[in-house]
Amino acid sequence: MQERIKRWTRELMMIPGLSGFEGPVRRYIRGELSKLGIASRTDMLGNLIATVEGDAGLPSVMLIAHMDQLGLIVRKIEASGLIRAERVGGVPERALAAQEVLLSVGGGRTLAGIIANKSHHATAPEEKYRVLPYQELYIDCGFPDAAEALKAGVNVGTPIVYAPNFVELAGGRIGGTSVDDRAACAVLLELARAAKDVRPTIHLVFSVLEEFNLRGAVTAAQVLQPGICIQLDLALATDTPDMGQRGDVRLGAGPVMSMFSFHGRGTLNGCIPHPALVRLFQGTADAENINLQRSAHIGALTETSYVQLVGKGVACIDMGFPARYTHSALEVCDLADLESLTRLVIGALQRIDTRFSLDRDGYAE
Numbered sequence: 001m002q003e004r005i006k007r008w009t010r011e012l013m014m015i016p017g018l019s020g021f022e023g024p025v026r027r028y029i030r031g032e033l034s035k036l037g038i039a040s041r042t043d044m045l046g047n048l049i050a051t052v053e054g055d056a057g058l059p060s061v062m063l064i065a066h067m068d069q070l071g072l073i074v075r076k077i078e079a080s081g082l083i084r085a086e087r088v089g090g091v092p093e094r095a096l097a098a099q100e101v102l103l104s105v106g107g108g109r110t111l112a113g114i115i116a117n118k119s120h121h122a123t124a125p126e127e128k129y130r131v132l133p134y135q136e137l138y139i140d141c142g143f144p145d146a147a148e149a150l151k152a153g154v155n156v157g158t159p160i161v162y163a164p165n166f167v168e169l170a171g172g173r174i175g176g177t178s179v180d181d182r183a184a185c186a187v188l189l190e191l192a193r194a195a196k197d198v199r200p201t202i203h204l205v206f207s208v209l210e211e212f213n214l215r216g217a218v219t220a221a222q223v224l225q226p227g228i229c230i231q232l233d234l235a236l237a238t239d240t241p242d243m244g245q246r247g248d249v250r251l252g253a254g255p256v257m258s259m260f261s262f263h264g265r266g267t268l269n270g271c272i273p274h275p276a277l278v279r280l281f282q283g284t285a286d287a288e289n290i291n292l293q294r295s296a297h298i299g300a301l302t303e304t305s306y307v308q309l310v311g312k313g314v315a316c317i318d319m320g321f322p323a324r325y326t327h328s329a330l331e332v333c334d335l336a337d338l339e340s341l342t343r344l345v346i347g348a349l350q351r352i353d354t355r356f357s358l359d360r361d362g363y364a365e
Contacts, residue, residue: 001190002339006174008032008186009338010166013176016104018159019068019088019211022046024108026067029185029206038192038204046208047220052195058352059227059315060201063191063345064217064303065184066210066233069177070327072101072134072160077150081143083113085160087134089211094131095328100163101139105153112163113141162329172335173251179323179331181210183338184232187321190342198349200228210303217303221310227358228277228315230345231304234333235295235320247295251322252334254291255341257281258318261305262298269305274315275363280356281319284347290340293322315358319345 017025026048033040033050040050048067054060070089077083083103098117102110116138118127139160143149167175188204195202203224208216221229235256238247249256257278262270285292304316321341324332 001342002335005186005190005338005342006335008189009174009183012182012185013166013178014164016102016110016159016161016164017067017069017178018071018073018104018161019209021104021159022067022208025185026206029067029189032189033192036192038195043219043223045216045219047216048206049220049224050192050204052202052204054201055199056201057354058200058356059358060203060224061228061230061349061352062203062205062221062224062226062307063188064205064207064229064231064307065188066181066207066216066303067185068208068211069161069180069182070211071162074103074154074156074158074160076156077146077154078138079146081141081145081149082116083139083141083149083154085134085137085139090327091134092327093134096134096137097132099329101160102163103141103154104159109153111141111152111154113139113160116140165330167330169332171252173332174335175330175332177329177331179333180234180326181232183321183333184234187232187338187342187345191345194346198346198352200349200352202349207303214301214303214306218306218310221307221314225311226314229304229307229317230277231302231307231316231318232341232345233302233318233320234323234326234331235293236297236300236326237322237324240324246297249293249295249322251324251332252336253322254293254337255344256293256295256320256322258295258302258320260296261300261302261318263301264298269301271302271304271308271316271318273317274358275360276356276358277315277317279363280348280351281317281344284351285344288343288347290344292344
């Protein structure tokens with residue numbers, strides 16, 4: 001299992017797929033689902049949805065992992081051929097200067113670029129510790145003028161991502177671009193292999209536009225009307241010196257169950273999980289001897305923030321894998337955590353039967 005997850009994660013991480021431009025990622029995943037004998041469909045926004053029918057008397061389960069990644073989009077081409085860009089998603093400005101990027105110019109073609117960093121020899125003392133706002137940054141693709149950039153296929157609206165990268169680290173850990181959320185897409189592909197072995201109807205949703213205000217999954221939920229939604233994404237690892245005060249989530253220590261999330265920065269939304277799902281996952285972890293970590297944090301949102309409000313309400317929970325250095329060009333996770341997350345979700349799905357209830361009054365809160 002871990003080798004399959006590793007291969008899928010690596011191959012997915014190498015495919016550019018800015019939020020709103022997920023087509024190459026979707027086509028890859030559709031092909032992998034087809035190899036597993038699972039049919040899929042694409043909705044108007046671009047979500048890839050695969051349904052494995054089960055017992056209609058049980059609540060249906062929607063599993064989500066988002067295909068898109070954050071990045072930039074061309075705003076202006078200077079007369080000099082240098083490129084100005086807007087951010088798409090929560091791109092940290094302090095992680096941008098001197099990064100290699102990739103511009104998707106259509107027809108599967110890409111161009112390399114470098115986000116400029118002022119020459120050290122000309123940097124004044126007062127500039128050395130200043131983080132440049134993204135509006136002041138520019139991208140150098142080597143073009144001598146704007147006409148050459150346009151001729152190469154670059155134009156206003158061209159998507160830009162961190163240059164795809166996959167790095168093998170010690171102890172089964174991996175790093176690179178778009179671990180968020182391609183690692184979870186790999187987990188969802190592995191879950192697709194086991195979907196026929198569980199009782200409820202399962203909707204596998206590889207969603208779009210998560211980094212662009214969490215839009216894609218809501219449309220899918222409105223159509224599917226699931227009883228349960230399980231969102232798969234990263235969880236903030238807190239085992240580095242700069243993160244210790246945020247919680248106790250360790251890389252390599254197992255999957256993570258979010259007990260509370262709240263954005264609190266402009267978007268006043270978040271998710272407190274349904275108690276039935278908390279009990280389901282904790283009980284499964286205990287029964288299968290899987291160490292289940294817990295998180296509660298402010299500053300991030302997931303798709304369940306909106307999915308939970310669809311129709312008459314959807315029972316939601318966020319399940320994740322620990323990750324370091326999130327939203328940078330080099331994120332890090334542990335393959336063992338991805339495997340244990342997969343086993344935990346499979347085990348939980350297998351425990352949803354006629355005795356399972358979503359009645360909130362059946363749970364002490």
